[in-house]
Amino acid sequence: MTYDESGIIDAIERLARTDVAALTQDQLDGVDQFHAGGPEAVDRLVPALRLGPGTTLLDVGSGFGGPARQIARATGCDVVGVDITAAYVEAARELTAHAGLDARVRFHHTRLSGLPLTGFDAAVTLHVQMNVADKRAFYADIAARLRPGARLAVHEVCRAGDARPPLPLPWSLDGSDSFLATPDELRRDIAAAGFDLVEWTDDTSWAADWFSALGRRLSAAPAPLTLPALLADGPTRMLNYAIALTDGTLTLHRGTFTAS
Ligand SMILES: C[S@@+](CC[C@H](N)C(=O)[O-])C[C@H]1O[C@@H](n2cnc3c(N)ncnc32)[C@H](O)[C@@H]1O
Structure with missing residues (x-):
């Protein structure tokens, strides 16, 4: 099992040598965004979601x-997050309470099929479907929880061809839980699950540049609190991922869809 870290908040406090309540947003951004591109990648998704105060967002994984x-901060919307990893949900709840957002941002420890809520105005999912074998069923579960016309934004890793990246990777330590599709296969699966395509953009070179800039920043001023430091075998996993994006083995695609 890849996501088997526990005691996340304690680990963050040990690395930062301070209480989570004392962390700045910049420090948190370095550790609580588990995907290539960090908060900048999320900024690229927000406009497509068409959210504002009083609207609801489902975050899957x-x-x-x-x-x-x-x-939630950028748009004023309410968010429901679901995730299958108990320790991650516990950490998400605690960080959200510290941010004073717990009235608007809630997390459930469940597969999406176990969430009894529907009618969301939008959904987002970042770096999750690589762990999912039946992608069509995964996106159909999302479609079933959205109102007609709702937006879905994705930020996802694909394989460019037949070559596979070396392990370990951020989403898989031994390969047994990695199910990489090509960008065309993924886009077709999302459409077949009940979505109309709005935008499908290859963000691979943008993400490779983001990793390079991150490497330069960290070598100029090493930060103790980083996602690789928090994860088991984190530096090797991130390095393998960054190299695979740069050498053409992996792609990173950003997509927007509308629930039909
Ligand atoms: C690489 S992390 C990305 C987390 C988050 N989306 C982000 O970008 O910060 C992948 C997450 O997906 C969750 N996950 C994997 N398969 C899932 C599934 N079928 N349903 C819900 N969550 C899942 C894992 O527990 C993990 O928290």
């Missing part, structure tokens, strides 16, 4: 809750 909190 919400991790430590960084994207959910960022979108």
Whole structure:
């Protein structure tokens, strides 16, 4: 099992040598966004979601809750996150309470099929479907919880061709839980699940540049609190991912869809 860290808040406080309540947004951004592109990637998704105060967003595979909190702050919407990893949901709830957003941003420890809520105005999912074998069923579960015309924004990793990246990777330690599709296969699966395509953009070179800038920033001023430091085998996983985006083995695609 890849996502088996526990005691996330304690680990963050140990790395930062301070209480989570004392962390700045910049420090949190470095550790609570579990995808390439950090908060900048979330900023690229927000306009397509068409959210504002009084609207509702579903975040599938919400991790430590960084994207959910960022979108709630940026748009004023309410967010429901679901995730299958209990320790991540616990950390997301605690970080959200510290941010004073717990009235508007909630997290459930469940598969989406176990969530009894529907009628969301939008959904987002970042770096999750690589762990999902039946992608069509995964996106159909999302479609079933949206109102007609709702937006779905995705930020997802695909394989460019037949080559597979070396392990471990951020989403898989041993490969047994990695199910990489090509961008065309993924786009077709999302459409077949009940969505109309609005935009499908190859963000691979943008993400590779983001990793390079991050590397330069960290070598100029090493930060103790980073996502690789928090994760088991984190530096190797991130490095393998960044190299695979740069050498053409992996792609990163950003998509917007409308629930039909
Ligand atoms: C790479 S992390 C991304 C987390 C978050 N979306 C972010 O970008 O910060 C992948 C997350 O997806 C969750 N996950 C994997 N498969 C899932 C599924 N079928 N349903 C819900 N969550 C899932 C994992 O527990 C993990 O928190």
